[in-house]
Amino acid sequence: MAEKKAEQFYTPPPKLGKWEGFRIFIWNSETHQFLGRTGASWGKILLFYVIFYCGLIGFFVAMMVVFYQTIDMKIPKWQQDKSVIGNNPGLGFRPMPPESNVESTLIWYRANDEQNYKYWTEELDKFLEVYKHPGSVSGEGKNIVDCDKTDPGDKVCYVDPKEWSYCSSENHYSYHRSAPCIFLKLNKIYGWVPEYYNDSDSLPGKMPKDLKDHIKDTTDPRERNTVWVSCEGENPADVENIGPIQYIPRRGFPGYFFPFTNKEGYLSPLVAVWFERPKTGVLINIECKAWAHNVRHDRAERRGSVHFELMVD
Structure with a gap:
């Protein structure tokens, strides 16, 4: 006869006060999370935005260079x-x-x-x-x-x-x-x-x-x-x-x-x-x-x- 599996029940998290919940949100010593994210998670998201904005700035600079190649600073293009x-x-x-x-x-x-x-x-x-x-x-x-x-x-x-x-x-x-x-x-x-x-x-x-x-x-x-x-x-x-x-x-x-x-x-x-x-x-x-x-x-x-x-x- 197969061994009967033990039943598992969901245990709700302990009730915390407002200040205690805020303190844990800032820094959770058990999970080592800061503002709800681990160090690795923060590193990945910061790396993403650094690459994203560098690409955006590079694209803008490239477009400006192309734009200035088409105009003369002393002679208007449309006259x-x-x-x-x-x-x-x-x-x-x-x-x-x-x-x-x-x-x-x-x-x-x-x-x-x-x-x-x-x-x-x-x-x-x-x-x-x-x-x-x-x-x-x-x-x-x-x-x-x-x-x-x-x-x-x-x-x-x-x-x-x-x-x-x-x-x-x-x-x-x-x-x-x-x-x-x-x-x-x-x-x-x-x-x-x-x-x-x-x-x-x-x-x-x-x-x-x-x-x-x-x-x-x-x-x-x-x-x-x-x-x-x-x-x-x-x-x-x-x-x-x-x-x-x-x-x-x-x-x-x-x-x-x-x-x-x-x-x-x-x-x-x-x-x-x-x-x-x-x-x-x-x-x-x-x-x-x-x-x-x-x-x-x-x-x-x-x-x-x-x-x-x-x-x-």
């Missing part, structure tokens, strides 16, 4: 129509309102209060610093030439701050005279070449009359190769209140600054718009436009133009 920027430059203005009111385009100050207009003049000082010290961009400045006197060739054109006259830092940009200067710049688009309005017979009907007369009076063929600039009040009341305007040092962006090819030390040309006698205590809506055959104006999309408001108390 003009093929790029997100497109081939229609926008127009920007300085000084900008405080970052706390980033959506605002209002330049508002009190001319008889230096502490009040100081913000605007300091913002212009910061923006124009690189123009006053061009060598800080291109080493010793050896890559910069005066393009009014010589062809730039493989160099870049010099923007002379001494030409700004009333719109200079020494003159506080005329803010204290209730005659503020606003600086305009054309956004850079790699390889974009303007098609100039240098023929007085092809001027568009929407171009302001004073600009048409200026172009007709310009006899120097080289000077006619300019991306022209105009600033006007947007509404009849704004036109009445804006007062006389001067463009310093010239009425647009000279053609020898184009095309932009990301040469070392390149600085965008500037036009200082000097509002000589804007009516004080009145909000004036102003729109400035850049003029070339291949600059299209779209107020909603801010293409080829810029809008801002001016109020001098």
Whole structure:
């Protein structure tokens, strides 16, 4: 007769208190487990993650190396129509309102209060610093030439701050005279070449009359190769209140600054718009436009133009 097997019963683990259970979870002296795993188990899992993350980092580095082989740090792969920027430059203005009111385009100050207009003049000082010290961009400045006197060739054109006259830092940009200067710049688009309005017979009907007369009076063929600039009040009341305007040092962006090819030390040309006698205590809506055959104006999309408001108390 076969020997009867002894019956075995499951013995529940002893009941432990919360602290005792936690202590055993941290270190179980009977099974030599730390946080529920033995030393061999911890070694295997750590080895797995070391290999996994090393492989992941290696893959990422390899992809970055391949990626950088396909791009040029100075020449964009997608240009003009093929790029997100497109081939229609926008127009920007300085000084900008405080970052706390980033959506605002209002330049508002009190001319008889230096502490009040100081913000605007300091913002212009910061923006124009690189123009006053061009060598800080291109080493010793050896890559910069005066393009009014010589062809730039493989160099870049010099923007002379001494030409700004009333719109200079020494003159506080005329803010204290209730005659503020606003600086305009054309956004850079790699390889974009303007098609100039240098023929007085092809001027568009929407171009302001004073600009048409200026172009007709310009006899120097080289000077006619300019991306022209105009600033006007947007509404009849704004036109009445804006007062006389001067463009310093010239009425647009000279053609020898184009095309932009990301040469070392390149600085965008500037036009200082000097509002000589804007009516004080009145909000004036102003729109400035850049003029070339291949600059299209779209107020909603801010293409080829810029809008801002001016109020001098």
